[in-house]
Amino acid sequence: MKAHATLMPFDSVEEALQGDRAASRSYSSLNGMWKFAFAENPSQRIVNFYEDGFDHAGWDEIKVPAHWQLQGYDYPQYTNIRYPWEASEELVQPFAPTKYNPVGSYVRSFAVPDGWEGQPVFISFQGVESAFYVWVNGELVGYSEDTFTPAEFDLTPYLRAGDNKLAVEVYRWCDASWLEDQDFWRMSGIFRDVYLYTAPKAHVYDFFAVTELDEAYRDAELKLNATILNYFEQDLGTVTLEAQLYDGGGQAVLPQPITVHAALGSGAAELEIEASANVANPLKWSAEQPNLYTLVLGLKDGEGRLLETVSSRIGFRKFEIKDKLMLINGKRIVFKGVNRHEFSSRTGRALGYEDMLTDVKLMKTHNINAVRTSHYPNNPLWYELCDEYGLYVIDETNLETHGSWEYNSPVLKPNFVPGSDPAWTANVLDRANSMLQRDKNHPSIVIWSLGNESFGGDNFVRMHDFLREADPSRVVHYEGVTQWRPSDAASDIESHMYSSPAKVAEYGSHPNSPKPFILCEYSHAMGNSVGGLHLYTELFDKLPLVQGGFIWDWIDQAILSTNADGDPYMAYGGDFGEQPHDGNFCGNGLIFADRSVSPKLMEVKQCYQNATIAAVDLSRGAVSLLNKNLFTDLDAFALRWSVALDGVEAASGTMHVSAAPGESAEIAIPLPERSREDGEAVLTVSLLTKSDSPWADAGHEVAFEQFVLPEAEQATASVGRAKRRPGALEIAEDGGKLVVRGEGFSVAVDQANGSLASYNVNGTELIRGALAPNFWRAYTDNDRGNKHHERCVTWRSAGEERKLRELSWEPQADRVTVHAEFTLPTTTESRCSVSYAILSSGAIEVGLQLVPGEGLPEIPEIGLMLTMDGSFDRLEWYGKGPHESYWDRQHGAKLGRYAGTVAEQFVPYLRPQECGNKVGVRSASVGNGQGASLHVTGEPLIELNALPYTPFELEAHDHAYKLPASDKTVVRINHKQMGVGGDDSWGAKAHPEYVLHANRTYGFRFTLTGLSE
Incomplete structure (x- = not known):
């Protein structure tokens, strides 16, 4: 049947207003259990299974809608660019594999519902991957390909009274699979709804x-x-x-x-x-x-x-381009977007309504206003939710041929699909038309996209022209023209992937740039990533032509599986024995595969917020608010302010603020009186929703900013710092250790390696593994992509393999100061010194200085690491939180006092890597819940990381379930750790301002205080 808008016949205006298609008398679902047979290739399939008299009594049953790979047949396969059959068969387009090309044979019976007599009956397959034939009562009805748009057939001539036999033969791959090389799990089957519907003889089609x-x-x-x-x-x-x-x-x-x-x-x-x-x-x-x-x-x-x-x-x-700007209802739009694959860790692309609703609400509550349906039309329900909740949509044609072409090609080669080859023209035009006809009535869709990463060619210009002629109310996007500029007319927008902020600024500031600009993919959120996002979003505000971007991507594509012991885990490429595969490159989500929120999403929320809150004069509490909404006055929100003293709220209130879209307002916060002894004062200003909405309850925070008030340089308090214990100190050399004893405590420094080997307070040992210099973090996915772990390997064991040059100590009136000088075996020798000032109170003042050697690569982190017994499993800190934060990803974290278990600081990225860091830490405590704890106080600030694992353990295991059971707490106290980066995950480094360059001397200080009751 011809493609058409999503619709369903109803019997009355009242039913039509309700719009519940499933409640229509004209609708009959065929979802449920079907008979199923599986064959590994076409030659092994049961050729005549569709025949009316064929006996299927011994067949298995399978759920529809679903992928057969998630029901015990075949295997899911994750590849990014490569065609999935590359390892088994060498093919030339447009031919499909024959050696391994599974076929699923589906059968069920149905009866035409009562009341449909004398009317046409149609069947709608909303999504089948990748190609299929349909028979009814032994008669061939038709064939279809194009996985992600409906295929509908007229069944009327084939029907009979009573039971009717429906048979469907689904092929994993077909000729059209050359057009469906998206970066996702390759799976098969009837994965969206199947239903019958009827209509009167005269029907609004x-x-x-x-x-x-x-x-x-x-x-x-x-x-x-x-x-x-x-x-x-x-x-x-x-x-x-x-x-x-x-x-x-x-x-x-x-x-x-x-x-x-x-x-x-x-x-x-x-x-x-x-x-x-x-x-x-x-x-x-x-x-x-x-x-x-x-x-x-x-x-x-x-x-x-x-x-x-x-x-x-x-x-x-009204969406339009005017004076090189994209406008929505006359206002310059900024897409604060994400790319979204349809995915569930349990059901793959057979996504349920609740999963979609969860996605929409999470996007709205985290200031995301736009979605690109990467890289195919989504389930129709998705667009209804975007209409209702308010998300701008780039609707994308089901087209990607990434494995058929190469970057930077100076010519359009004949094997580039679809290129200018007329053999593909009707196919790609049909795909564009199927998308447009189905989705054309959705106001959320403002841009049609021609697909993704398929190079260029005349076929894209034809697609563009078709869409613009069929629907002048929307514009057309295609990033691939950047690979082949002769096809530039195929896109109304200049669209880039993963361009650096500098490159974006170059286009946005050039007076001759001809089109509005977006980043259809940017800030690659693989593993511990999204560092430097603010560098992009600042450009969205600064340069009118730069109208936002779409982060790659929304959800980790990982499949819930069980290991050999029956324990659940999230599987990624290669975990099913498939070849080829692209490992954990499917783990790029702002949310995890189970739809829990990752710390990355909190950074997005703050960078995407629609109000800029800035200091005017903090001495009198004056701040300004710039309204970045297009149609909403700030009086729609309540302004809440609070002042915390050393992390404890001391005063708060609400105020009215009003500013029209694009305008600013200045307000004066009534700051409380405070004295010099009150410590650090932090003002937090937030905008909260005043009333309930479909996506959030009243009081939901849509924007915030924090300011350290002018008294910040005055004394700050630690987390429960122990009371001072004055008394005389004793010094002894005992068993190769320098031991300093005082009232109720002892401290030991190893004379062979200069590490702080013991800190015993009232009989409780606080240190199990010595405090020693450390310059390594477990490499992240971004680090691995830019070869950081190879380039910087000289720092990996530099702390562990240090050589003690000199150890000296000096007794003083109220302390003993121990000074250790080291050489580090880096490529060119580096120097490091650590000092311990052991006070008569029992506190230890620690200082580290690093002098890198000449010509060395950047340093992953600079600090000291120790281990504690696993019973010390509770963490408190006064710093940025509550989630992890990094030098280049801390805008979404708030300065405050937080607590949690050490195990909770581990973040379940698909592959274990650096995680759990805290920046801006004033003080912290690691305790055992029985009154014993180790306190750390920055002088003035440190970064802190407390996990059950060392960096070396984290990077030695490719899945979290493989990490060994831990009986320790690993504490890293750092001057700084380099940023996590995130412009891309295959070469981009962290931005220079967030890198620890090895061309200067570094130093920092902190205090350790032990407590044991």
Whole structure:
């Protein structure tokens, strides 16, 4: 059947207003358990299984919708660029594999529902991967390919009374698989809904509603194009199409329905109808204010009897490019977006409504306003949610051929798919058309995309021209023209992937740049990443042509599996024995595969917030707020302020603030009086929602900023610092250790290696593994991608293999100062010194200085590491939190006092790596819950990391479940750790301002204090 808009016939206007397709009398679901047989290749399939008399009694059953790979057949395969059959068969496009190309044979029976007699009956497959044949009662009905848009067939000629046999033969790969080389898990089967539907003999088969705003973006013209299907081509006389618009309360908007009378004579199969109506100042749709109306079309016969109704929610909005800027309802738009694969760790791309709703709510609560459907049309329910909750959508054609071409090619080679090859033209145009026709009535969709990473060629220009002609109300995007500039006319937008901030700024500031600019992919969120995101979002505000971007990507694509011991874990590429595969490159999500939030998403929320809160004069509490919303005044939010003294809230309040979109307001916070002894004062200013919304309860924070008030340089308090214990100190050399004893404590420094080997307080040993210099972190996915772990390997064991040059100590009135001088075996020798001032109070003042050798690579981190007994499993800190933070990823963390277990600081990235860091730490405590603890106080600030594992253990294991059971707590006290980076994960380094360059001397200090009751 021809592609058409998503719709379902209803019997009344009331049903159409409800819009519940599953409740329609004309709908019958075929989801459920089907009979199933599996074959490894076409030659082994059961060729005649579709025959009417074939006995399937011994067949297994399989769930529909679902992937067969997640139900015990075949294997899922994750590849990024490579075609999945490369390891088993050498193919030339457009041929499909034959040696291993699994075939799934599906069978079920159905009866035509009562009341459908004399009406046409259709079957709709919403998504089947990748190609399939359909038989009913032994008769071939048809064939389809294009995994991600509906395939519908007319079953009417094949049906009989009673049970009907439906047989479907699904191929894992087909010729069209050359067009479906997306970066995702390769899986197969009937993975979206399958249903029957019926319609009257005269039926609204399709319609397109366009809302055209006037030049003032106030009043609108509703333009309607509808297709009436005369199924049996009988003389139906005059039919009447009536269209009415209803508001959110179900009230009619148009004074009179749009009414069109038309003759449906004998032999007329289709009738095209065009009509329009003026709508005075309708509520406008935007991501901020997603106002929707319901358009109901009623079809009546010549005697005025209602044959059916169909409906769609629509929105009045105008998206355009004017003066090289993309505008929504006349305002410059900034896409604060993400790319989103449809994925569930349990069901793959057979995604349920609840998963989609979770995604939408998480995006809205974290200030994401846009989604690119990477890289195919999504489940229709997704667009309904984006309409309702308010997300701008780039809807992307199901097209990616990444494995067929190479970067920087100076020519368009014949094997580049689809290129300019006319053999592919009809296919790619059909894919673009199927997307457009299905999704055209969704106001959330503002841009059509031609696909992803398929180079260039004339076929893309043809796709562009087709979409612009069929739908002038939207613009067209295609990033691939950057690979082949002769195809530049295929995209209305200059779109880049993973360009550096400097490259983005170069385009955005050049006066001759011809198009608006977006980053269709940026800030590659693989593993511990998204460092430096603020460097991009600052450009979105600064340069008008730079209109946002879409982070890669939303969710980790990992499959919930069990290991040999039956323990659950998240599997990635290669875990199913498949070849080829691309490992954990599927782990790029801002949320984890189980849809829990990762710390990366908190950084996105702050960088994407729609208000800039800046200091004006902190001595009098004056701050300014810039409203970056397009259509919402700041008076829609409550302003809450609080002042914390050494992390403890001392005063708070709420205030009214008002600023129109694009405007600023200045307010004065009534700061409380405080004395010099109160310690560090931190002002937090937040904007909170005033009322409940579909995506968040009242009081949800949409923006915040923190300011250290001018008294910040005054004394700060530690987390429960132990009381001073004055008394005399004793010094002894005992068993190769220098031992310093005082009242209730002893400290030992190893004379062979200069490490702090023991810190015993009231009989409790606080140090199990000596405090010693450390310059290594477990490499991250980004580190591995830019070869950091190879380039910087000289630092990996530099601390552990240090050589003690000199150990000296000096007794003083209230302390003993021990000084250790080291050489480090880096490529060119480095020097390091550590000092321990052991006070009569029992506290230890520690200092480290590092002098790197000449010409050395950057340093992963600079600090000291110790281990404690595993019973010390509780962490408290006053610093950035509550989640992990890094030098280049700390905007989303708040300065405060936090507590948790050490185990909770481990972040479950797909592959174990550096995680759990805390920046801006004033003080911290690692305790055992029984009154014993080790306190660390920065002089003034440190970075802190407490985990059950060493960096070397983390990077030695490729899955978290393989990490050994830990009986220790590993504490790293750092001057700094380099940033995690994130521009991309295959070569980009952390930005220079967040790198510990080995061309200067580093030093820092902190104090250790032990407590044991």
